[in-house]
Amino acid sequence: xxxxxxxxxxxxxxxxxxxxxxxxxxxxxxxxxxxxxxxxxxxxxxxxxxxxxxxxxxxxxxxxxxxxxxxxxxxxxxxxxxxxxxxxxxxxxxxxxxxxxxxxxxxxxxxxxxxxxxxxxxxxxxxxxxxxxxxxxxxxxxxxxxxxxxxxxxxxxxxxxxxxxxxxxxxxxxxxxxxxxxxxxxxxxxxxxxxxxxxxxxxx
Numbered sequence: 471x472x473x474x475x476x477x478x479x480x481x482x483x484x485x486x487x488x489x490x491x492x493x494x495x496x497x498x499x500x501x502x503x504x505x506x507x508x509x510x511x512x513x514x515x516x517x518x519x520x521x522x523x524x525x526x527x528x529x530x531x532x533x534x535x536x537x538x539x540x541x542x543x544x545x546x547x548x549x550x551x552x553x554x555x556x557x558x559x560x561x562x563x564x565x566x567x568x569x570x571x572x573x574x575x576x577x578x579x580x581x582x583x584x585x586x587x588x589x590x591x592x593x594x595x596x597x598x599x600x601x602x603x604x605x606x607x608x609x610x611x612x613x614x615x616x617x618x619x620x621x622x623x624x625x626x627x628x629x630x631x632x633x634x635x636x637x638x639x640x641x642x643x644x645x646x647x648x649x650x651x652x653x654x655x656x657x658x659x660x661x662x663x664x665x666x667x668x669x670x671x672x673x674x
Contacts, residue, residue: 478508482517494524515545519554526557535561542574552584560594568598579610589618589626596629600636607633615646624654631666640670 485500501521508514518541525534538558545551556578562571572595578584579591592610599606611630618626627650634643647667
C-alpha cells in the first residue's frame with residue numbers, strides 16, 4: 471500500500487509539472503494513472519481538481535464539470551477546495567443551473583483568506599448580473615477597486631464603471647475611469663475606456 475501511495479503521489483506531482491508546462495494531454499494521462507480507490511481519498515482527491523483544470527484548458531467543459539462535482543463532494547479537506555468551488559461555480563453560472571453557481575461563487579467571494587479568488591468570483595458574478603441587475607454587479611465589485619493584482623484590478627475598474635453607468639451613477643463611473651487612465655495610460659483597453667468616458671459625457 472505504501473508503494474502504491476508513493477506511485478500515486480509521484481503521478482500527481484508529475485501531472486502537475488506537465489500541466490504547468492501546458493502539456494495537458496500528458497498531465498491527464500498521469501492523473502488517470504492514479505488508482506480510483508486512491509483518487510477518492512485525501513490527499514489524492516486533488517487529482518479531480520487538477521484534471522478538471524486540464525480539461526478546461528482543452529475546452530472539454532463537460533468532463534471538467536464532472537470532475538469538479540466529485541471534488542466538491544469529497545475534497546473539503548483540500549487546500550484547493552476554494553479554487554475548485556470557483557471553477558465549478560464559474561461553469562454552473564453559465565449552465566442551466568445558474569443558481570447553484572451563484573451560491574457557490576458567493577461563498578468564494580466571501581472568503582477573505584483568498585483575496586484574489588474573491589475578486590475573480592466577484593467579477594464572474596458582476597458579469598452575470600451586468601445586463602440583468604447592475605445593482606448586484608456593484609455589490610460584488612465595489613469593495614475591490616484597490617484589491618488584487620493589476621490585471622484583476624483593471625477588469626474590476628472597467629466592469630464596475632459599466633455597472634455605475636447602467637444605474638446612472640455617472641460621477642462614480644467617471645472617477646473609476648480616470649483612475650484607470652492615470653494608472654494604466656498605455657493599456658490595450660484604453661479605446662474602451664475612452665468610449666465609456668464619451669458615453670458618460672453624453673449622458674451627463
